[in-house]
Amino acid sequence: MGLVARLMRALTDPDFTPEDEDRHPDLSQVSDEELGSLLATAYRVDGSATHATRLVRYALEKAAADRQPRYTPDACRRMFEALAERCEKHGWADLTRGLDALERCTGPLPDVSEPACVLVGLWLEKEPVRQPYALLAVAGLAGDETLRAAVEHLARDVGPIVAEEMAVIAGLTPAERALLSEINRDHGFVDAPLAHVWRRAADSPAYVAFARRALEAAADRTDAIRTGEIPYRADKAFTDREITSLGQALRVALLRDEPWLPELLERLLPGVALAPTAAKTLPSQALLYEVVRAAQDFPTPELVTAIRTVRRTVRHAGVPKQLDKMIKKVDAALAERTDVALRLPRLGFDTASISGSVAGGVLRRTVGDYQAVVLVAETATLTWEKDGRPLRSVPAPVRRDHAALVKELRDLVKRVNAQLVTLVRALEGGFTVDAVHPYGWWRTELAGHPLARTLVRRLIWEVEVAPDEWRSVLPETDEHLPDAPHDASVRLWHPLRSEPHAVRAWRDLLTERCIRQPFKQAFREIYLLTPAEEQTRVYSNRFAAHLVHYLKMFALFRARGWGSDRLGPWDCGDDGRAERTLAAGEWRVRFFHSWADWAGDDELASTDQVRFDRRVGSAWREAPLADVPPLVFSEAMRDVDLFVGVSSIAADPDWTDGGPRRTYWERASFAELTASAEVRREALEGILPRLKIADRCSLDGRFLIVRGDLGTYKIHLGSANILMAPDDAYLCIVPARRAGDGKVFLPFEDERLSLILSKAFLLAADTKITDESILMQIKRGA
The missing domain is CATH 3.30.310 (TATA-Binding Protein)
Structure with missing residues (x-):
């Protein structure tokens, strides 16, 4: 008996005892079509089957997840019959299994109207109805009458947005309905849909048009709540099913990067996050979170900025904390979407000279006898001037007579700072996609952008000045950018692509010029396969x-x-x-x-x-x-x-x-240095000669050696823990959260490096230590 026959019998004959190799079969010997036939039978296996039978089913389903099984017309029909049987017996079944079988059918599509009709009838008895898109696709297989009944049921008491959605989907072709069903798989049956599934849904013109109408209707509703046209009820602006539909519509619009979306979100997000009264509740907390989840899937800079803006205005005490957690995932996702991540508005800013050299962005607004100045360097700041002289705070006449303008400018500063955070995360995230940009666009939209330029100038870039010939440049220290065509490639420099001597040269330059980069680039750790x-x-x-x-x-x-x-x-x-x-x-x-x-x-x-x-x-x-x-x-x-x-x-x-x-x-506290600790060591090589305690410090392998008057100390460059000479007695010093002497330049932000320097300054002047617990340890070690 062949393997396929034995597996089929193991699934159908309760008296059959599978051999050991059948319990964990090597399914590489089974063709895709044979696998589909086995799966149609395996789906009938439930918890009442023998343990051996269930093992076979699990093996088949695992193989199906790793492959794309094919189905004969007979296997397609049996899959639908198995779905109807499972739904009747257990109250649910994954409808998309039947749709997948039809999509991968190897012959003429079979007539599955009878089991499809049974499935729809059983599902419509359930509340809530799950997988509605898949249900409509299955209902279409059962005939127009069943499809109309399904639409009528699914549109009942779920809000006008969903009612229109059901009508739109019913009007699609059977193939389009089947495609849309794939984005409706996040209801506890299988994993959330992957990006390629959303792309297929975004190719349906009718659904794309619905997505815009749905989001505009949602914004219109929140506008009506704000004006009092619709009475305000906390968290009741939308039904649960409308929130799901709006989330799906938003993902399609975000994926397509629709140009109308940013302006619409400027209306919708405040509308769902801020009550029209002084209440600390929200019109729809659930939709706010759904918007952020959509941003985790397909973020845009405009949406990220809008979310951060709303986060600062929402009154509910618990929402900002939850948004902060979610925004971290959004930032990470945006960093991966380099096709849109580096897009920045200019917001009326012009370029300006900061501290006589570094070009940044500036926006000036005249208010009576005073002038507001928003300056963008590492961050955006708002200051006030009179007759060209800086003032310490907002002038009293401006605060009294122009409160709205002051608020507008402060909000602008917050918005710009939020965009700068997003930009930094996106630039750094571009490393893993090896992001490359046209040189002409880079010069105007990044290196020359009034908001981005102070960040971009402190990063090292590579310009392809000739085919496969890359020239590294740090705009902050180079007066002239390389001469290259507008369509030449430019990318961020990474130490992994450079020779060690070149990496060391860039690190020395940054340390000498006291240039701190927006993120660790020149001093970035590299990890090679061991x-x-x-x-x-x-x-x-x-x-x-x-x-x-x-x-x-x-x-x-x-x-x-x-x-x-x-x-x-x-x-x-x-x-x-x-x-x-x-x-x-x-x-x-x-x-x-x-x-x-x-x-x-x-x-x-x-x-x-x-x-x-x-x-x-x-x-x-x-x-x-x-x-x-x-x-x-x-x-x-x-x-x-x-x-x-x-x-x-x-x-x-x-x-x-x-x-x-x-x-x-004890083993890990003083172990060999990791890549991050090695970078820390190299940074210290450049920093130590500049310190006032330089004559008391030296580097020895994995330790910074500090000579005090009471003893000599070894600070581990990985853990920052301390041993005392001559017998390596442990010295416990709990961090005081103070970096060095407060004036030490560090070429990158590193809490452990700051801690090491803080301990070094303390121990170099050990006669001035007043903490008795530390002194006792030092004396005991001596």
Whole structure:
């Protein structure tokens, strides 16, 4: 008996005992068409089947997730019959399975009207009705009468926006209805739809037209609530189903980057977030969150700015905190969407000279005898002048007679600062897609833009001055930009693409000129594949086996745009993974970790493997590490290094637990330097000679050596923990949150580097230490 026959019998004959190899079959021997036939039978298997039968079904479904099965007309019909049977027996079934079978049918489409009619009837008995798009597609297969009944039922008591949506979808062709059903899969049956699914939906002219009408109707409704035409009721502006429909309409409009959308969102977002009264409630908190979730899928700079603006005006105490969490994911997603991320409005700003040299943006408004000046350097600031002389605060006559203008200007400053934050995140995110821009556009819209230029000038860029000949330039220090055609390519410089001597030269230049970049670029860590990772092939153990403060690491996941379920001491809460998509959604990195234990009131986790997946069609496929693009690999591992380095208990100077935890702490606190610590060491090489304690400091391997009057100290460049000479006694100093002496220039923001310098200044003047706990340790060590 062949494999397919044995599997079919295992699914249908309760008395059949599968062989061991059938319980975990090698389905690479099964064709796509045979797999489809088996799946149509497997869908009838439920919890009452034998354990062996269920194992076969799970194996088939896993194979289907990794492949695209094909279905004969007979298999299509049997799939619909299985769906009807499951729905009748268990109250639900995933309708999209039947639609997928028809889409991949290998012959003439079979007549499935009878089981389709049964399915629709059973589903319409349920409240709420799930997968409405798929239901309409199935209803169309059952005939016009069934389709009309489904539309009438789905449009009942759900609001006019959904009623129109159902009518629009009913008027589509069967193929268009089937395509739209794919975006309606986020109702607890399978994962949320992937980007390519939304692109297919965005190709339907009728649905695109509906999307605009729906969003305009939503904005009109919030306008009517604000004017009192519609009575205000907290969180009742839209029905639940309208919120889902508006979210889907918004995603299609965002994906298409519709030009009418920014102006409409300027109306809609304040309308859903701010009550027309002094109440602290919202017209629709649910729609506000749905808009932000749509922005996580397909962000635009205008929407990100609008969300940040609303976040500052909403009165509900809990909403800003929730929005802050969600915005971090939006920023990360926008950074990946480089086709729109770098778009900035000019907002009436002109270029100006700041401090006599650095060109920035300025906007001036005359108010009587005074002038308001909004200046954009690293951030935007609002100041006031009279007769060219700066004033310390808003003039009293302006505050009294022009309060609205003052508010408008302050809001403008907040808006510009929000856009600058978005721009920085987007520029940095461009590394993983190796973003390239036309040189002419870059000169006018980035390097020459009044809002962007002060950020762009402090970054290193590469211009392709001839085919495959790239010239590096730092606009802040170069009077003249390279001479290249308007269509030449320009991209951000990355140390991974440069020789070590060139990287060192840029780092020295930034330190000498005291130029702090908007994000760590010249001093950026790089991560190359190691021999050990070549051996493990599909996973890296580079950051495995660390003990970390779990809540701190979980917060870092959110801050860097990684998704992760919360772990804890509950069922299925032990093991988890954090993941992030990179390279415009083409690659995914997964960082595995486990909940470990309590440490007092703190929670500990242990770290494990890092793996990478490549997008193949509509699914993810695990990829060998050697196949991952070097920039994608380096940037992903940089994040993981950050997670471990910041949250490891080795970085906790006050750790006192014993046992295995103490053993780990002692090992990791003074271990070999990671890539981030190596960069810290190189930065110190340039910083130390400039310090007033330079004659008391030196670098030795993984330590900064500090000579005090009472003793000599070794500060580890990774953990910032301290050992005392001559016998390496541990010295515990709890951070005082003060960077160096407050005047030390750091070429990049690094809390650990600031902490190391703070400890160095303290210990270089150890005779001035007044903290008795520190003095006792020093004397005991001496």
